[in-house]
Amino acid sequence: SVKSVIESMSTQHTPTGAGTTQAKSAKQQDIAAAVGVVVGPYNNSAIVTVSSGAKLDSGGALEVHSEVKLPRLVSSAIENMAELKTFASNKLYGMFTTNPQVGIDMPTLGPLMNSTADSIIMGKAPKNTIAASVNVVSNAATANAIIGDNVEINQDSSYRSPESTVSITSQVSNFQLYMSGTDKDLGLGDKAKEATATWVAKKIGGMFNPTTDTTGTPAAEETKDASDNSIGATIGVFFQDNDTRAVVGQNAKIWAAGDDGIFVEAKTHNTVAHVGLPAGEAKSVGFTGFFSVIETNSNTLAQIRSGAIIETSKLKVNALDFTIQFNICYNAIASAGAAIGLTGLINDSDRSTRAVRGELTDIVPVLSSNIVSAGPVEVNAKNWGLIVSIAVTNAGKSKEDKKTGGTSTSGNTQVQNSSTQSGSGAQSGDQGKYGLGISGSFAVVGYKSPRKPGYDGAGDLVQAIVNTAGTINANSGGSANPVTVTATNDTYIGAVAGGIASTKGDDGKGSAGLAGAAAIINIVGETKAVVWGGSTGLTLTADSLVVDAKRTGLIASLAMGLAKSGDATQAAAAYGIAGSVSINTITNNTEASTKNITLATLTGTADSRVKARDESIIVAATGGIAYSKSAMPNSGAGIGAAVAINKIDRSQKAIVESTNIRQEGAANFSVTADASNPGPANATIVAIAVSAGISDGIGVSG
Numbered sequence: 001s002v003k004s005v006i007e008s009m010s011t012q013h014t015p016t017g018a019g020t021t022q023a024k025s026a027k028q029q030d031i032a033a034a035v036g037v038v039v040g041p042y043n044n045s046a047i048v049t050v051s052s053g054a055k056l057d058s059g060g061a062l063e064v065h066s067e068v069k070l071p072r073l074v075s076s077a078i079e080n081m082a083e084l085k086t087f088a089s090n091k092l093y094g095m096f097t098t099n100p101q102v103g104i105d106m107p108t109l110g111p112l113m114n115s116t117a118d119s120i121i122m123g124k125a126p127k128n129t130i131a132a133s134v135n136v137v138s139n140a141a142t143a144n145a146i147i148g149d150n151v152e153i154n155q156d157s158s159y160r161s162p163e164s165t166v167s168i169t170s171q172v173s174n175f176q177l178y179m180s181g182t183d184k185d186l187g188l189g190d191k192a193k194e195a196t197a198t199w200v201a202k203k204i205g206g207m208f209n210p211t212t213d214t215t216g217t218p219a220a221e222e223t224k225d226a227s228d229n230s231i232g233a234t235i236g237v238f239f240q241d242n243d244t245r246a247v248v249g250q251n252a253k254i255w256a257a258g259d260d261g262i263f264v265e266a267k268t269h270n271t272v273a274h275v276g277l278p279a280g281e282a283k284s285v286g287f288t289g290f291f292s293v294i295e296t297n298s299n300t301l302a303q304i305r306s307g308a309i310i311e312t313s314k315l316k317v318n319a320l321d322f323t324i325q326f327n328i329c330y331n332a333i334a335s336a337g338a339a340i341g342l343t344g345l346i347n348d349s350d351r352s353t354r355a356v357r358g359e360l361t362d363i364v365p366v367l368s369s370n371i372v373s374a375g376p377v378e379v380n381a382k383n384w385g386l387i388v389s390i391a392v393t394n395a396g397k398s399k400e401d402k403k404t405g406g407t408s409t410s411g412n413t414q415v416q417n418s419s420t421q422s423g424s425g426a427q428s429g430d431q432g433k434y435g436l437g438i439s440g441s442f443a444v445v446g447y448k449s450p451r452k453p454g455y456d457g458a459g460d461l462v463q464a465i466v467n468t469a470g471t472i473n474a475n476s477g478g479s480a481n482p483v484t485v486t487a488t489n490d491t492y493i494g495a496v497a498g499g500i501a502s503t504k505g506d507d508g509k510g511s512a513g514l515a516g517a518a519a520i521i522n523i524v525g526e527t528k529a530v531v532w533g534g535s536t537g538l539t540l541t542a543d544s545l546v547v548d549a550k551r552t553g554l555i556a557s558l559a560m561g562l563a564k565s566g567d568a569t570q571a572a573a574a575y576g577i578a579g580s581v582s583i584n585t586i587t588n589n590t591e592a593s594t595k596n597i598t599l600a601t602l603t604g605t606a607d608s609r610v611k612a613r614d615e616s617i618i619v620a621a622t623g624g625i626a627y628s629k630s631a632m633p634n635s636g637a638g639i640g641a642a643v644a645i646n647k648i649d650r651s652q653k654a655i656v657e658s659t660n661i662r663q664e665g666a667a668n669f670s671v672t673a674d675a676s677n678p679g680p681a682n683a684t685i686v687a688i689a690v691s692a693g694i695s696d697g698i699g700v701s702g
Helices: 073-083 089-094 190-208
Strands: 004-012 031-050 061-069 115-123 128-147 165-181 229-248 253-256 262-277 279-282 285-304 309-312 315-335 338-358 368-373 377-396 410-415 420-423 435-445 458-467 469-474 482-503 511-532 538-542 544-552 554-565 574-602 608-614 617-628 637-663 669-675 685-694 698-701
Touching (some): 031 061, 165 229, 229 279, 262 285, 279 285, 377 458, 377 511, 458 482, 469 482, 482 538, 511 544, 538 544, 554 637, 574 685
Parallel strands (some): 004 115, 128 410, 229 285, 253 309, 279 315, 285 338, 315 377, 338 435, 338 458, 368 469, 377 482, 458 511, 482 544, 482 554, 511 574, 554 617, 608 669, 617 685
Antiparallel strands (some): 031 115, 061 128, 315 338, 338 377, 410 420, 435 482, 544 574, 574 608, 574 617, 608 637, 617 637, 685 698
């Protein structure tokens, strides 16, 4: 665990006598700027190696295990949130951050952060403020348990016992939480303390000198200040790479008679979340920009290579990946003049999860193996995932359109359960300003990353493979000893993008509101379960044979643009334009197959099958609604547009090739390829597009 703190602060001080005429007429500084930058490379590895030719014997459990477990912060964060549930959300956010504005050196949830970067601008607001934060984190975790070639385990019969078991396992648990954002109400820190002290001093002074001016209010009301122009920018880039392997090399000899038999498993638990809350206000021009990329790459491999001689009570080879990935931002900017907010989020994941008994399908030659099991033989690979991007931008005029006042600006970035703040400005109702609100958001899941050539979207590969020549014998004559090879991909993807623009002109001026949003999902998946006999063939005897490849999951997207310009009191024309687009693409290959099986004798009472099934579905909604209103009849325009584009390109294959299967007894054998339609009326794509253009002048929608 590494903890570092970086704080960058620029303060424009108010002269002595704050709150007096002298202070109010003090010269305003031209510019203040603060920048915080954090670059965090983290590399953690746990590697266990049993070298080639080693001999290991145990009368009990023999375990080879590697594990990397990075902080499991999610559960502790939830517990602390529950304790703080009486706080408002913006105050709750403050509990996560080291915030010098409110004098908190160690916040309630401070221990959750590994590193912190703050960019703060405080005190009397200058004419122009700039706050920027850059947060780049690369997090790599490697857990490998490797048994070399020609290793002998429990081959000395004098050490064998009914309790002898063999376990080769590896696990990566990588939990990371990043936070970014700032509170709009930033007039409560340095200035609040100054104002309170001044107010108290004035009151005390009034007790001794009745002529002293004791008017004024404590804390922020008197000292709220605003920049004419403000710029806040945040950039976050987060890479999370996991490599989890449990591998037994070629020509291994293993014996195990205990209840758990031989167990080889590689497991990846990957959680990464980034929450952004940038905000700002300005008198004339305010801008907040937020851009965040989360990219994860996970390789999970459990394998017993070919050439093995195995005698066991049961045999299991499991590869599992559980991924939760969130990239979320709410970006708010307000200005009496022009308010511009832009938000872009990219969420990308490339997962390869493989459970293999023998060799990968592209490896030659494949050696001959001999496996005798008194119980079931299982090879299972599974991906489960929840990957979501949510980007919402709100740009326009402040709800309180005062002639003076406002808030200060701040930018804050924290790494790893951290925070990136950037925002600026103050609100004002200066006379005669044209109202302009521009809001844009895009949320993307899956893109063509330069770090993973060959993939044009989020990659989701699951393979369960038996690819070995020789023999597999798991026969009991009942239903207890099947050979089961299953590949399951159950992943849920979401993208939400919202652009909201709301503005009006002051004192005879017009207004324009422009809002746009785009939600884009692109998934490339392969789910494969195979039993292949290499080049020389496999002889298999079992109660039953199940080869299942199954793809399930949901892709859901929502894109909405909302623009409101003017009102019934505005004397000049108002224009509103809103649009959105939703683009969703699924490319899936699902395959269950057998190949080069010399003879498969199935003697039990349970059914056997080779089955490929795809249940994926797309649900998409998009909308563009624009409203404009002014006191001028037949003027202005409202234009709304919405576009939804959805495509599914998938194949399901169940293949029995060069295979001789004998299903004995009354049990059934089936070969099935199924593209099911779980949506309403058996639909695989459910799409809704809504648009409206409302105006006293021209209204257009499409």
